[in-house]
Amino acid sequence: xxxxxxxxxxxxxxxxxxxxxxxxxxxxxxxxxxxxxxxxxxxxxxxxxxxxxxxxxxxxxxxxxxxxxxxxxxxxxxxxxxxxxxxxxxxxxxxxxxxxxxxxxxxxxxxxxxxxxxxxxxxxxxxxxxxxxxxxxxxxxxxxxxxxxxxxxxxxxxxxxxxxxxxxxxxxxxxxxxxxxxxxxxxxxxxxxxxxxxxxxxxxxxxxxxxxxxxxxxxxxxxxxxxxxxxxxxxxxxxxxxxxxxxxxxxxxxxxxxxxxxxxxxxxxxxxxxxxxxxxxxxxxxxxxxxxxxxxxxxxxxxxxxxxxxxxxxxxxxxxxxxxxxxxxxxxxxxxxxxxxxxxxxxxxxxxxxxxxxxxxxxxxxxxxxxxxxxxxxxxxxxxxxxxxxxxxxxxxxxxxxxxxxxxxxxxxxxxxxxxxxxxxxxxxxxxxxxxxxxxxxxxxxxxxxxxx
DNA sequence: GGAACTCGCCAC
DNA sequence: AAACGTGGCGAGTTCC
Numbered sequence: 001x002x003x004x005x006x007x008x009x010x011x012x013x014x015x016x017x018x019x020x021x022x023x024x025x026x027x028x029x030x031x032x033x034x035x036x037x038x039x040x041x042x043x044x045x046x047x048x049x050x051x052x053x054x055x056x057x058x059x060x061x062x063x064x065x066x067x068x069x070x071x072x073x074x075x076x077x078x079x080x081x082x083x084x085x086x087x088x089x090x091x092x093x094x095x096x097x098x099x100x101x102x103x104x105x106x107x108x109x110x111x112x113x114x115x116x117x118x119x120x121x122x123x124x125x126x127x128x129x130x131x132x133x134x135x136x137x138x139x140x141x142x143x144x145x146x147x148x149x150x151x152x153x154x155x156x157x158x159x160x161x162x163x164x165x166x167x168x169x170x171x172x173x174x175x176x177x178x179x180x181x182x183x184x185x186x187x188x189x190x191x192x193x194x195x196x197x198x199x200x201x202x203x204x205x206x207x208x209x210x211x212x213x214x215x216x217x218x219x220x221x222x223x224x225x226x227x228x229x230x231x232x233x234x235x236x237x238x239x240x241x242x243x244x245x246x247x248x249x250x251x252x253x254x255x256x257x258x259x260x261x262x263x264x265x266x267x268x269x270x271x272x273x274x275x276x277x278x279x280x281x282x283x284x285x286x287x288x289x290x291x292x293x294x295x296x297x298x299x300x301x302x303x304x305x306x307x308x309x310x311x312x313x314x315x316x317x318x319x320x321x322x323x324x325x326x327x328x329x330x331x332x333x334x335x336x337x338x339x340x341x342x343x344x345x346x347x348x349x350x351x352x353x354x355x356x357x358x359x360x361x362x363x364x365x366x367x368x369x370x371x372x373x374x375x376x377x378x379x380x381x382x383x384x385x386x387x388x389x390x391x392x393x394x395x396x397x398x399x400x401x402x403x404x405x406x407x408x409x410x411x412x413x414x415x416x417x418x419x420x421x422x423x424x425x426x427x428x429x430x431x432x433x434x435x436x437x438x439x440x441x442x443x444x445x446x447x448x449x450x451x452x453x
Numbered sequence: 454g455g456a457a458c459t460c461g462c463c464a465c
Numbered sequence: 466a467a468a469c470g471t472g473g474c475g476a477g478t479t480c481c
Contacts, residue, residue: 052477056460057460057477075460075461077460081461084462102461106461106463109475110473114474135471135472140472141473141474143473143474144472144473146463146473147463147465147474148463148464151463179465242468243468243469342467342470343470345470346470391464394465
């Protein structure tokens with residue numbers, strides 16, 4: 001990991017400077033426009049002094065105390081929330097401008113600023129800490145290389161266009177697929193989960209989508225969307241220890257839309273020519289309450305029938321922790337201290353999943369730096385290609401095009417074949433996906449790449 | 454003037 | 466009966 005830190009990642013300093021000033025111009029223009037609105041003028045009047053558009057307490061106070069609006073949700077400390085979800089639901093156009101400004105400032109002040117500040121001769125050297133995280137995962141700082149925008153298209157493009165390989169090289173990213181789910185299976189050994197992992201014809205999220213939304217998955221874009229709703233709104237939260245009441249509320253708010261506990265025909269996700277809310281109503285799930293009851297049954301089915309071994313492992317593992325005060329991970333580390341019921345099962349899975357990545361990272365480093373002892377058909381030499389970073393279940397390399405083929409094969413062998421050989425407790429196949437950027441292309445330009453033909 | 458806090462938001 | 470896991474970081478705010 002130290003070698004990757006020293007290697008670093010190239011930053012286009014001139015681009016960062018230009019992009020920051022472009023963002024600043026848009027932020028200033030947006031603020032100017034906002035300051036002319038009656039919403040802002042009334043806010044300023046109530047405030048009695050100049051309004052700070054970045055101040056969360058000021059906005060919360062104005063919306064919920066001065067104007068007396070009903071908060072859509074509250075924060076941990078009971079204050080009216082002003083996060084994106086909460087203020088979007090107030091249906092005030094000016095608040096959309098605040099969301100836009102926040103997003104642009106996030107890109108400028110959190111990411112581009114960090115790159116400019118931390119770069120040395122056009123290279124950043126993020127730290128990858130191995131000693132700070134309770135679960136034995138890693139963390140990264142100065143700058144944090146592990147939270148660079150990915151899902152939001154605009155933010156992803158702006159930020160990742162700043163990061164480059166060395167001249168004549170290309171960036172390669174190799175991700176383990178569903179690593180935590182697979183490593184979880186090594187602990188609980190649930191046969192149904194193992195079947196989902198091993199049999200490519202099966203798909204757990206597709207099955208859950210059908211059950212939750214009462215729809216047979218047909219592969220359409222709308223169904224793909226609902227599949228990810230089931231995955232991120234129910235399955236993963238359940239794995240982490242959440243329960244159906246939260247799941248129902250989150251899913252209904254995000255995908256169905258029901259301000260008064262009843263589905264609205266004109267709001268929410270559409271499937272075919274009707275909305276999800278309408279579809280659920282036609283299926284007899286008339287309100288949020290009935291959807292919650294529906295999810296309650298699904299939760300019991302999920303743990304009692306679909307993954308009973310997983311459920312009993314969770315139970316046993318918690319009993320072990322209560323008796324001994326610690327749990328041991330398959331990778332030899334011990335989780336101790338005050339753990340909640342969820343912690344006692346989440347920590348070992350999360351930690352040993354990362355250790356799989358770390359083992360692979362170290363072995364790849366051995367080979368690239370010419371020190372390897374693994375009996376592979378790979379000549380001993382120092383490679384031009386280098387490891388430059390890691391994001392929990394992904395490895396990022398800076399590859400010379402002449403070595404691409406060899407690197408791809410080697411990484412594939414290490415991550416999916418050598419690792420399970422080294423650790424016999426790995427009882428499920430491991431898979432990796434890869435993405436490749438063009439030669440001299442930025443990290444924004446990555447495209448799917450097959451490691452093995 | 455800095456530490457500690459809250460809040461929002463990015464990643465896995 | 467319970468009531469989602471791990472981080473880093475920026476900005477505003479309050480306290481000492």
